[in-house]
Amino acid sequence: MNIQQLPVIIIGAGPTGLAAAAHLVERGIEPLVLEAGDRAGAAVREWSHVRLFSTWGEVVDPAAEKLLAPTGWVKPNGDTYPSGGDWATKYLQPLADVLGDRVRLGATVTGVSRQGRDRVVDADREQQPFTVHIQSADGSEQRLIARAVIDASGTWSTPSPIGGDGLPALGERTANARMSYRVPNLKNPAVRARYAGKRTAVIGSGASAFTALAYLADLAKDAPDTHAVWVLRRGISGSTFGGGEADQLPARGALGLAAKAAVDNGHADAVTGFRTDAVEQSGEQLVLIAEDGRRLDPVDEVIVLTGFRPDLSFLNELRLGLDERLQAPLALAPLIDPNQHSCGTVYPHGVGELSHPERDVYLAGMKSYGRAPTFLAMTGYEQVRSIAAALAGDQEAAERVELTLPETGVCGGAGLFDEPEATPSEGGGCCAAPATATVQIGVGAPASASGGC
Structure with missing residues (x-):
């Protein structure tokens, strides 16, 4: 042979x-x-x-x-x-x-x-x-x-589980029906109905979590009782929301600004230093319990975006x-x-x-x-x-290296912009300033999608 x-x-x-x-x-x-x-x-x-x-x-x-x-x-x-x-x-x-x-x-x-x-x-x-x-x-x-x-x-x-130790939290598997490990498509009527008017925990600190928070904040315009609880394993610092308008990656900056707006406008509450240890059933809802014993108020859904x-x-x-x-x-x-x-x-x-x-x-x-x-x-x-x-x-x-990337990579994009075939903000490239003030909540990019970061 x-x-x-x-x-x-x-x-x-x-x-x-x-x-x-x-x-x-x-x-x-x-x-x-x-x-x-x-x-x-x-x-x-x-x-x-x-x-x-x-x-x-x-x-x-x-x-x-x-x-x-x-x-x-x-x-x-x-x-x-x-x-x-x-x-x-x-x-x-x-x-x-x-x-x-x-x-x-x-x-x-x-x-x-x-x-x-x-x-x-x-x-x-x-x-x-x-x-x-x-x-x-x-x-x-x-x-x-x-x-x-x-x-x-x-x-x-193979998405990562909710547990702070990298393993599924106690009760995570049995609560699977109310947990999602992907950014939800809220344009889908059935998915939209699942989260409309509900209290949802979003766990994660990357672009996917930002996108989910932005989606839920947008949904709250039509369903005012929609609310998110943003669960972070670390504390909030100056870099939590990215660089905002100063970010060299416009889409990343826009995502961060949208997540920050969701918190600032009351559509989401941030819970920091929370490493999930267990998930308990509370009637039709779920209660997240941290390693330090803290218990969050019951939620209807959990979106796990931990990588x-x-x-x-x-x-x-x-x-x-x-x-x-x-x-x-x-x-x-x-x-x-x-x-x-x-x-x-x-x-x-x-x-x-x-x-x-x-x-x-x-x-x-x-x-x-x-x-x-x-x-x-x-x-x-x-x-x-x-x-x-x-x-x-x-x-x-x-x-031989046949690819040349700009200093900040080629991550720029329309992350939060929802128009078909969206185009870059004027100035182009990865380093253009993000579109100003009017951030339209729409589509972001999954943290692990192979098309961008």
Whole structure:
């Protein structure tokens, strides 16, 4: 068997996974993309109501654009900001269509290993191809063989729990019916009715929490009894709401201003230093209890926005080198530590930072960031360009940085603006001043969406 003639298996038909396939095709390497969902961009479609912080010009991969060009595909206006739904239908789906049979839907990866070698065995390990076990939508199982594996499955399917210790709080699982781990789509009548006139706890301190607070404040205009309790594990400081109008990232600043307005206008109460330990039922409501014994007044709903984490269970037979805190590749982790960096201070990186003790296996896209937030689509595209070059034996191209980010990254966008195909505020770029005073409550961006931070 000539291993080099086997396909490269890519896990996930999201932005990074499909870009990886495009770069491999450009290099003359056959990809096979395995997607658990029934459509390309299945995870992105779940936050279709959320607008990205990055423009169309920043979320279309160059190799993918080349692959799409002969089909008559027209790139949307590069200066406008797509929603998740726009991104999926106007770019990801056409890209999957042109890749054709190279994308297999309804294929859930259940395990990856070396053929005939568990993680303990050294003998001839690198000479063996990878085995990838999948389960199809009909329940049938299959084993595929690959020369390399790129895991671009993201972290969307594994949100972090409510517990301050990183574990589910006592009672969290049994209270699941009244808990959500996503920014709600309040344009959906059923979802809107769920929160209208209700008291809702929002747990988290990032962009997703800001967006949820802004949504609920907007809902309170139509349903005055709607009220939010914003639960923060830390105290409120000058940086809690971001930089506001001085923020170099306009969308982030607008989100912070909207969250602050929700509190200032009485639509939300902030509870600080609250690390949830337990959730108790109180009739039809829930009571959150902190580690220090504090009990919040009962709430009708809880929105948990405490971040995401990678699912590494199906990679257990591979020898991965992961940081013990972030669960990101060892060489990448110091560069993305959220205690030290934002997306604007992480320089572009590639195969060197993404390599593991297990040769030819890579975590790419949001999955590569482990538990770190604020990932950029452009960063993922650069990652897979470098990986494809390395797999093609072009080490010089693999090590060359072909992406230049502004000092603050490319996180600017229309985060809170709800107009179709929203355009940047005058001045453009990531560093333009945010639109003044009239902040329209609308769509933000999920903290872990791979389109922006």
